[in-house]
Amino acid sequence: MSAPKAPRPVTPASILAQQLEQLLRLAESIPGTDASLLSGLQQASRLAGGLDPYLNQHSSPASPDLQALEKRTLAHDWRSQADDPGAPEPEMLSGQVEGQLLQFLVHATRACDILEIGMFTGYSALAMAEALPTGGRVVTCELNRDVAAFAQESFATAKHGAKIDVRVGPAQETLLQLAAAGEAFDLVFIDADKAGYRSYLDTLLTHDLITREGLICVDNTLMQGQPWATDQPTPNGRAIDEFNRAVAEDPRVEQVLLPVRDGVTLIRRTEADR
Numbered sequence: 001m002s003a004p005k006a007p008r009p010v011t012p013a014s015i016l017a018q019q020l021e022q023l024l025r026l027a028e029s030i031p032g033t034d035a036s037l038l039s040g041l042q043q044a045s046r047l048a049g050g051l052d053p054y055l056n057q058h059s060s061p062a063s064p065d066l067q068a069l070e071k072r073t074l075a076h077d078w079r080s081q082a083d084d085p086g087a088p089e090p091e092m093l094s095g096q097v098e099g100q101l102l103q104f105l106v107h108a109t110r111a112c113d114i115l116e117i118g119m120f121t122g123y124s125a126l127a128m129a130e131a132l133p134t135g136g137r138v139v140t141c142e143l144n145r146d147v148a149a150f151a152q153e154s155f156a157t158a159k160h161g162a163k164i165d166v167r168v169g170p171a172q173e174t175l176l177q178l179a180a181a182g183e184a185f186d187l188v189f190i191d192a193d194k195a196g197y198r199s200y201l202d203t204l205l206t207h208d209l210i211t212r213e214g215l216i217c218v219d220n221t222l223m224q225g226q227p228w229a230t231d232q233p234t235p236n237g238r239a240i241d242e243f244n245r246a247v248a249e250d251p252r253v254e255q256v257l258l259p260v261r262d263g264v265t266l267i268r269r270t271e272a273d274r
């Protein structure tokens with residue numbers, strides 16, 4: 001059996017870096033390529049390719065538990081499920097910089113009750129749990145039973161794993177169950193199926209699953225640059241473009257789209273909607 005594939009670039013910056021690197025190699029292979037074109041491509045490739053390493057080096061390191069969870073996720077062979085739609089792949093894991101951002105958001109909002117929609121192997125859930133005070137909790141939704149079991153093995157040995165409550169099943173059903181139980185959350189991280197984003201946001205707002213002052217954080221809102229850089233977006237690219245437009249036109253909320261990793265949108269209710 002061959003070794004698992006190396007992670008592929010999945011953010012606008014890393015895709016740009018890869019494309020510039022390929023263009024540079026091509027230009028270098030053509031005899032007589034203009035020296036100023038080569039040096040311009042070298043500089044552009046260095047600028048794009050150095051960004052993510054620089055961000056990693058100058059952000060606080062992840063905890064030993066998070067580093068172990070990431071290592072375990074990358075070492076696992078996910079190919080047995082590769083034919084399933086929405087199959088798990090290591091590139092789903094958010095990682096150090098986004099994990100730090102989430103931890104800052106937990107601290108800044110003084111959140112105690114957090115909801116996550118889309119857990120995968122639990123990196124972002126554990127990152128947020130680590131930033132919670134004693135008594136705080138992360139309720140996290142995951143559709144894939146195997147992935148949920150994998151995450152729970154990591155939580156069982158992690159210092160803050162006991163703060164995490166995993167709900168296996170379609171997130172929309174879990175949201176309605178939580179609403180029926182009168183639950184409300186200070187911070188919500190949406191990172192599941194992209195086609196579901198619009199209904200997740202709507203359910204959070206209409207069922208008051210997000211508190212009046214609560215913060216909603218949505219991942220992959222740049223979707224590899226597809227909303228603006230391709231004429232043939234994938235279904236995920238189309239779903240994110242539609243989601244971003246819907247959020248921008250929704251009078252109930254205000255938002256900012258940050259170019260962190262594959263795009264992170266922060267959303268809160270407008271003053272009038274609180």
Ligand SMILES: C[S@@+](CC[C@H](N)C(=O)[O-])C[C@H]1O[C@@H](n2cnc3c(N)ncnc32)[C@H](O)[C@@H]1O
Pocket residue numbers: 086088092093094095117118119120121122123124125141142143144147169170171172191192193196
């Ligand atoms: C991008 S991954 C989450 C990554 C994770 N937040 C992290 O930072 O490591 C998306 C996850 O959402 C799950 N998912 C997809 N559709 C779902 C649904 N309808 N309900 C719940 N989870 C879903 C997938 O199985 C996958 O594990």
